[in-house]
Amino acid sequence: MKMFDLKGNVLALNSPNIISLLNSIELYKGKTLPVNRAKKLDVLKMMARRSGVVMSNEIGNVYTSEERESAIFSKNAQPETLHEHMMVGYRNALDLIDEVYKYQTLDRSFVSTLHYYIYKDYNPDFGGRFKDSINYIQESLPDGSFRTIFVSSAPEEVVPLLDNLIYQFNLCAADEEVNKLVLIATFLFDFMCIHPYNHGNGRVSRLLLHFLLKKYGYDIDDYFSVAYLMKQHLGEYIDSFESSSEGWHDGENNYEPFVSFLLKRILEAYRKLDYILEVNEADLTSEEKVLKVVEDSATPISKIVVFRVLYALSKATIEKALAKLVSENRIQLIAKGRYAKYFRM
Secondary structure: OOOOOHHHHHHHOOOHHHHHHHHHHHHHHHHOHHHHHOOOHHHHHHHHHHHHHHHHHHHOOOOOOHHHHHHHHHOOOOOOOHHHHHHHHHHHHHHHHHHHOOOOOOOHHHHHHHHHHHHOOOOOOOOOOOOOOOOEEEEEOOOOOEEEEEEOOOHHHHHHHHHHHHHHHHHHHOOOOOOHHHHHHHHHHHHHHHOOOOOOHHHHHHHHHHHHHHHOOOOHHHOOOHHHHHHHOHHHHHHHHHHHHOOHHHOOOOOHHHHHHHHHHHHHHHHHHHHHHHHHHOOOOHHHHHHHHHHHOOOOEEHHHHHHHOOOOOHHHHHHHHHHHHHOOOEEEOOOHHHOEEEEO
């Protein structure tokens, strides 16, 4: 059976790339500390929570329509399908984490509780149960077929591997020599390679990411979803996992591709939060703020993204400003309708 050396693996990840990412994260973490004094903070957190739930589930091929998503998150509608139940269960698991993270330790029972929450309102007998067969991590291809990128651990290996991994994590977390962000990323990668459940492993790993980031002082996921960014970079996410998983069963894999990917997404979330705070607090009119967001975008930007950035403004105010800017030829409308995008002139 595979043997872990979590501390050794973490300490070995000291390349200039990793060190640069860690330093940049700490810089932006400091810059965004005033977030708790931001206007309409509850709106910012609600948007981050909603995008995180939806995108984390979409990574796991769990979907619902835009109309049903809006009904569930804005009007508290009851879920109707298995996929909607899993989305609501995921949201409830995040709520649980927010309630208990300060005193809850990382242990096997808590990990399985998170899995149970995803399924408990639709299929409670499935939630929290470890797998009964080897599962395969696969990439879906454009033609509808699948490509296997990793074969996970056998069912009989799950409990000893997971217990040992969690034990080593808790030892490392108490060790000042070990960087907590690198530790979290390495732990989550090993968790995904174990793949302890028949389904839902990726979603549990992202719940654990939310839990561990908050527990060790990085609450960025409350304000800008890291899972949302993982979905935006899905191809890189898959590639980094595949690169790092080669040789994992024999203890010969390279953790850096996956750890680097995850640190980049955490840094990207902090940078985006910094920009959101900057533009919302700028001494500009509503129209000037909308113009700035469009002009600052390197690519055409959708209305929904403008809404997310200018969260402190009403949708009506933003829509009015966009229409006025287009009519004055200060920005251009790329397409009309639901998929309309705007770009600088």
